Amino acid sequence: MKKLGVAVIGTGFWGRNHARVFKELPETELLAICDINAERARTVANQFGVKPYTNTGSMLKNKDIEAVSICTWSTSLAEEALKALKAGKNVLVEKPMAANAKQAKQLLSTADREGLHLTVGFLMRFIPGLQRIRKEVEAKTLGEPVCATAKRVSQWPERIGDVGVVKDTAIHDLDVMRYVFNEDPIAVYAKTGSMRHGKFEDYAQIMLTFKGGQSAFIESNWLTPYKTRILTVTGSEAIMKLDYITQELTIENAKETLQPRYTLQEPLKLELQHFAKCIAGKEKPIITGMDGLKALHIAEAALKSSATGKAVKLE
Numbered sequence: 001m002k003k004l005g006v007a008v009i010g011t012g013f014w015g016r017n018h019a020r021v022f023k024e025l026p027e028t029e030l031l032a033i034c035d036i037n038a039e040r041a042r043t044v045a046n047q048f049g050v051k052p053y054t055n056t057g058s059m060l061k062n063k064d065i066e067a068v069s070i071c072t073w074s075t076s077l078a079e080e081a082l083k084a085l086k087a088g089k090n091v092l093v094e095k096p097m098a099a100n101a102k103q104a105k106q107l108l109s110t111a112d113r114e115g116l117h118l119t120v121g122f123l124m125r126f127i128p129g130l131q132r133i134r135k136e137v138e139a140k141t142l143g144e145p146v147c148a149t150a151k152r153v154s155q156w157p158e159r160i161g162d163v164g165v166v167k168d169t170a171i172h173d174l175d176v177m178r179y180v181f182n183e184d185p186i187a188v189y190a191k192t193g194s195m196r197h198g199k200f201e202d203y204a205q206i207m208l209t210f211k212g213g214q215s216a217f218i219e220s221n222w223l224t225p226y227k228t229r230i231l232t233v234t235g236s237e238a239i240m241k242l243d244y245i246t247q248e249l250t251i252e253n254a255k256e257t258l259q260p261r262y263t264l265q266e267p268l269k270l271e272l273q274h275f276a277k278c279i280a281g282k283e284k285p286i287i288t289g290m291d292g293l294k295a296l297h298i299a300e301a302a303l304k305s306s307a308t309g310k311a312v313k314l315e
């Protein structure tokens with residue numbers, strides 16, 4: 001089987017993991033990496049035995065590179081993704097996909113025009129427990145869906161300096177809520193603020209409402225001294241709780257408590273394998289560019305709601 005030629009753009013904390021996984025997967029061949037920090041580019045390229053680049057211009061001319069992961073700072077993701085799409089590469093762009101929805105739209109139209117695959121790094125969707133929750137909600141084994149609450153709190157990762165906690169962190173849960181209820185929210189109300197971060201919001205409480213009557217509540221911050229990542233989905237007959245860190249899932253109804261076990265798998269591995277299989281036409285995309293755009297749109301509406309003190313309707 002021919003391997004998919006891939007490259008990673010931005011090899012800091014997260015991009016380095018993309019490079020490692022691409023190296024490990026049987027479906028992909030890591031051909032190059034690029035980082036504007038020359039020393040980092042050299043170190044990471046040496047680690048994986050590939051060619052380092054400090055700008056994408058010449059790297060993207062390599063025809064053997066068919067797909068790229070974009071893992072640069074959040075505010076430069078869209079610019080790099082656009083260059084890659086224009087060079088004919090399939091793209092996995094990390095969340096939040098772009099600095100704003102306008103840039104994200106440009107990525108969608110470019111991918112569409114060029115006939116390329118565009119996806120966004122919403123890693124949570126590859127956790128088996130979350131996929132199970134979605135199935136149970138769909139099958140109504142929880143009864144009627146009532147609400148979902150997500151808590152994603154920890155201390156500020158200081159390397160994140162160009163967006164706030166809404167676009168960096170809560171965006172995962174904005175996507176998760178759309179995924180779990182298989183529906184777009186119709187309104188958002190949020191309260192955000194900054195306690196320690198000089199430039200951006202470092203805490204956010206976001207409430208979403210859905211047409212079917214369900215609601216979602218998201219608590220995100222960079223203040224809590226320990227890391228918690230939990231999702232609870234309440235239905236009229238049962239409750240499901242997922243701990244993203246341990247990947248433990250609990251299902252409770254009036255009669256019993258179940259703890260289905262899944263083999264612990266690295267979600268990034270599942271995500272990048274799926275990306276390669278989609279490009280090969282073997283799987284249908286779980287996450288599209290449109291999912292990225294929609295989450296970013298809700299994130300912007302949440303920030304607007306907080307600034308105005310009013311709920312914002314979403315089209």
Ligand SMILES: NC(=O)c1ccc[n+]([C@@H]2O[C@H](COP(=O)([O-])OP(=O)(O)OC[C@H]3O[C@@H](n4cnc5c(N)ncnc54)[C@H](O)[C@@H]3O)[C@@H](O)[C@H]2O)c1
Nearest residue numbers: 010011012013014015035036037071072073074094095121
């Ligand atoms: N999906 C997830 O769960 C997840 C987890 C962590 C980070 N991320 C995302 O990954 C991205 C990177 O985060 P990080 O924590 O690795 O940040 P980081 O600061 O550790 O790394 C970013 C790297 O990109 C490089 N860079 C910046 N602009 C560049 C450009 N134009 N071309 C090439 N290299 C460039 C920087 O030199 C740096 O090495 C962010 O968008 C973040 O939101 C996603």
